[in-house]
Amino acid sequence: MTFALQCSKTNQRPLDRKSGLTTVYILLGSNLGDRAAQLAQARQLLAQQVGTVVRASSLYETAAWGVADQPDFYNQVLEIATTLAPEAVLDRILALEHQLGRVRFQRWHERTIDIDILYYGEEVMDTPRLQIPHPELQNRRFTLAPLAEIAPDWRHPVLEVTQAQLLAACTDPLPVRLVGEVGQQHNQS
Numbered sequence: 001m002t003f004a005l006q007c008s009k010t011n012q013r014p015l016d017r018k019s020g021l022t023t024v025y026i027l028l029g030s031n032l033g034d035r036a037a038q039l040a041q042a043r044q045l046l047a048q049q050v051g052t053v054v055r056a057s058s059l060y061e062t063a064a065w066g067v068a069d070q071p072d073f074y075n076q077v078l079e080i081a082t083t084l085a086p087e088a089v090l091d092r093i094l095a096l097e098h099q100l101g102r103v104r105f106q107r108w109h110e111r112t113i114d115i116d117i118l119y120y121g122e123e124v125m126d127t128p129r130l131q132i133p134h135p136e137l138q139n140r141r142f143t144l145a146p147l148a149e150i151a152p153d154w155r156h157p158v159l160e161v162t163q164a165q166l167l168a169a170c171t172d173p174l175p176v177r178l179v180g181e182v183g184q185q186h187n188q189s
Contacts, residue, residue, distance in 0.1 A: 021081040021119040025151065026088060027134075027143050028076045029114040030078065031064060035074035036179075038100065038113050039101060044094050046115075050089055051082030057146035059179040065140060065172075070110040074179065077118070077146035086120045090130050093117065118147065122157040133158065141172040 016020040027156045028048065030038035036059060057077045064070045082089060101112040118134045133156060137143045140163045144167040147154075152164040159166070 020083055021051070022123075023054075024082050024120050025117045025118040025147060025154070026050075026078045026080060026093075026099065026117055027114075027137075027146070028078065029073045029142075030112060030114075031071040031073040031110050032112045039076050042096065042113050042115060043076075044099060045099070046078065046080060046093075049092050050084060051080040054081050055079040055150045057149045057162045058181045060142060060146050061177045061179050062142040063174050064110070065142060065174060073142065075142045075146055075176075077143070077150060085134075086117070086123060086125060086130060086132060086182055089117060089120065091178055110120055112149050116143075117153070118143065119157075138166045138170065139172060141167070141170050141174060141176050145176045146169055 028039045028042050030042075032038075039059065043053060043056060056077070060075045062073050062075060064073060084092070097113055097115055103111070116134055117130070117132060118137050120132045123132050134143070137147070138156070138159065144163060148167040149164040153162050155162055156166065161169075
């Protein structure tokens with residue numbers, strides 16, 4: 001089964017504005033230095049500057065996607081409750097990546113930290129700066145494994161299937177290895 005994502009410029013469903021909070025799913029990745037420490041620092045800064053971290057997946061290790069000749073990544077998905085608009089979340093993420101030493105010089109290349117917005121509530125956006133849902137998430141096992149761990153029943157607002165269904169249908173051949181739960185010590189080999 002293959003899923004093709006086509007974002008429209010309008011919302012498929014309205015956001016729940018009653019509480020003033022929106023659920024955002026964010027993917028963290030690192031393949032340089034102390035990867036677990038990089039993700040921990042990113043979690044802490046996101047909690048301070050974007051919103052409350054409601055849930056965090058375990059850490060997963062995967063081969064690099066897109067460019068093969070680089071170190072393996074640690075990945076993790078966070079569920080964050082925020083009052084910020086999507087563009088404000090993106091602005092803070094870009095500032096945090098810079099603060100944590102991210103240098104953008106080649107697409108899909110090694111990096112100290114990579115932070116991507118996967119979902120912003122049930123919002124569907126397609127602008128030059130931001131696409132929500134993330135347009136490649138259904139094609140990437142390293143994204144779907146941690147996402148399905150913490151939100152297996154979350155429905156993709158365009159494809160209208162759950163994260164568990166997306167993971168089961170994913171044809172990405174790169175293996176994803178569970179490293180451990182948040183807070184556990186991780187060996188850097």
